[in-house]
Amino acid sequence: MRRALATLPLWTMIIAVLGLVALIGIPLITDSFQTFQFANVAAFVIAIIGLNLLTGYSGQISLGNGAFMAVGGYTTAIMAHRLGASYALTIPLGGLIAGVFGFLIGIPALRLRGIYLALATFALALSVTPVLNNFDTFTGGHVGINLKPAQPPLGLDLSNEQWLYFVGWAIAGLLFVPAALLLHSRTGRAWMAIRDSETAATANGVNIAFYKTLAFGVSAFYAGVAGSLQIINTAYINPDNYSLGLSLSLLIGLVVGGLGSIWGPVLGGLLVVWLPYFAEKASGLHLGSVSFGGKPDIGFGLLLIVIVFFAQDGLAGLVRRGMARYRVLRTRFRVEEIGAAQAPAVASPDALEELPVGERDHIRT
C-alpha cells in the first residue's frame, strides 16, 4: 500500500487532497439550498457510476435506469412512511430490491443489442410513471408521499441538509471503490471484452449471459441506492420524479461527464444537478418583474451542445487531454533544456508521435 502511494505522482495526490478538503468544506461554506443541491449531486453521481458500469463498460445502452431509481425511491418511501423503517435500513434495501429488479430486466435484455436494447429500456422508462400512478393505493399516486426529514444523530451539530450531504457523499465514496476495483477485476475485463466484441469474448470463454445480466443487476443496485438518497433529500416522492427526463439526464450526465471514464460520473452528477439550475437563472425567471415566459430548457440544450461540441469524449476526456498536453509541453521544455543534440527532435506540431515510445504511452493513458 505504501509503495502504491509512493508511486503516485505529486499532482495526483495534491488534487486528491484538495478534492477531499473541498468535499468536506462545501457544506460548511455554502447556504443550505446549495448544500441540498450538492447532496443531490452525490445521489446522481452514484446513479451515473452504476450506469457507467452498464453502458460505459459492459456496452449495454440503458435509457431506463430511472426505473431502477424509482424502485429504490419507492422502497424507501413506502417502508419509511408505512412501516416507520429507519433510513439506514431502507437505503441498502432499496439498492438490493432494485438490484434484483435490474437482474430480472437483464434476462430479457440478453436478446437485444445496441439500439434495440436502448428502445426496450426506453419503454421501461416511459412506463414507470403510469404504472406508479395506477397502483395509487400503494404508491400514493399523483399526490405522492411526504416523508419525515432525516435528522442528524444526537450530538452532531449539523443541519438536515449538511447531514444528508455527508451521508450521501460517504455512500458515494463507499460505492466508488468497489466500482473501481470491479473494473480491474475479472468481471470488469469480462464486461469490456463483451463491449468490444461479444464473439471474441465468447471465444475466450467469457460467460456472456452471466456477465451481461450481472451488469444490469449491479447498475440497478447503484441506481436503487441513488433513488433512496434522492428521496430522503427531498423528503417527498411522486411518480413524476421518474419521467423519461430522469433516465435521459442520467445518460446525458454519463456521456457529457465521460463515458467509460472512472471520474466521468462525478462531473456528470455535478452537471445534471447544476446545469438546469443555471440555465433557469440565465433564462431570467428570477429577475423580479422581468420574465422570459420560462424557457430554461433552451439554455440547458444550448449549453449541452456546446459542451459536447468541444469535448466529444466528455468533460473527463477534456481534462485528460488537457493534462496530456501539459505533459507534452513539459517534456518538450525539458528536452530543450537538456539540448537538442542529446534528445530526439520535438519541434513538429504533433509532438506526441515523435516522443520516445515509453513516454508516448504514458501520455495516452
Place this chain on the structure above:
Amino acid sequence: MIRSLRVLAGLAALTLAVVACGAQQSSTQQAKTDVGVTKDTITIGGTFPASGTASFYYSVYKGANAYFQYINTEKGGVNGRKINYIIADDAYNPANTPAKARELVQENKVFLTYGDLGTPTNLAVRDYYNSQQVPQLYVFTGSSHWGADYSQYPWTLGWQPDYITEGKIYAQYILQNEPTDKIAILFQNDDYGKDYVNGLRQGLGSKADSMIVETATYNAGDPTDMSSQVNKLKASGANTFYVVAIPGQAANAITNAVKTGWKPKLYLNNVAASTATWRGVTAQLGSSAALDGMISTLFLKDPLDTAKWGSDAGVKLFHDVMTKYGQGCDPTGADAFCVSGMASAYTMVETLRAAGQELTRKHIMDIACCSLNQTGNPLLLPGIVVKTTKTDHFPIQQEQLEKWQTDHFVPFGNLIDARGK
C-alpha cells in the same frame, strides 16, 4: 517525498482555515422582523407554472405582480416597504416543487410564500413549509385541505372558495332542476379533482350512485388530448357532463364532446370557467349553440362583461393597473387568471398592511388565519367578505351560479353563502 508531504500538509491546513472562517460567519441572525424583511423591502416568493402544459396559470402571477408594482410605485409600498415578488417555475409538476420551495426559502430567503399555484404542487411542499414555519399563504387552489387541515398545518392557508363547497352548489342545482339526469364526470386524478367529485356526491346524497353513471380521469401534466376519456363517457349514455379540469383539458374535452355529436348538459368547474377560454372554443366550434346554458360559478367580477361592470371602480382600477404593469395581462380582463391574481394580491397587501411594523412570520400568520375581515376588494363580487376566525380558516365562501350565453357567462340567482355549511 518528504517535501511533497509538507506541501500537502500546508495546503490542507490553509483550506481548513478558509473553511472554518466561512462556517463562523453563517451562524448569526437576530432581529425584530424576520428573514426577508429589510427597512424598505419585503421579499416574498411563490411557485408557479411558467412552463409546461399548465403555464396559462402563469397569468395569476402576472396579475398579482402587476398589483404589487402598482402598490410599490404609486402607493409607496406597504407601510414604507416595497414588495419584491420572486417566483420559481415548477411547471405544475409536484415532483419539481420541493426543490423550488427550498430554493425560495433557503436561497432567496423569502419572508413568506404567497399564491403558490396548484393543489398537488402545494401538497408536495406543505410539510416542508410547516416544518420551517414559513407561511404558505393564500395558495392558489381551492382544495378543501387548506382550511380543513389547519390544526395540523397552521402555516398553510387557502383563499378562494373550496372545491367541495362548489361541488355541493352544482348538486343542489341539479337536484332542484334536473333530478333525473345521468351524469358523466371527467376529473383530474388528484385531490383537486376528487374534492369536486366528493362535493357533488355529498350534495346528491343518496341519489349519487344512481345519477353518476360513468367517470374518467387524467393526471396533472398529461397531454391535453381528452378524446379517449370523452369517448368512454359518451358511451355511458349520460345526458349531463360534469367537467372538473384545468382550462386546457376542459376546453379540449368539451370540444371533443361536441365534435363527436354528444350533446350533454354541461357543468364546468369555476377554475376552468375563463371567458377567454370559452370564447376560443366558441370560435373553434363555429357557434356557441352547444355551449349555451353551460353552468359554472363565479366569485370575481368579469371585466369582459362591460354591460354590468363597465363603470365599476374596481374594474377600472384593474384596467389601469394592467395597462401600466400588466406585462402581457390584457387590461380588458380577457384572461380571468389576471383578474384573480390581482384580487388575491389585494388580500395579501392588506394582510401585510395590517401587520404594521411587526413583520414576523408568526404575526402575519396570526392575522391571516384567524382575524381577516376584508371588504372592499376591488374585484370580488359585491357582498363577498374575505374572512377568517379562530374556528374558520376558509377566507372566501361565497359564490354565484352563472350560465354561458353566446360570448360570456351570465350570473343568475343570489350570492350563495356556504360558510359553515
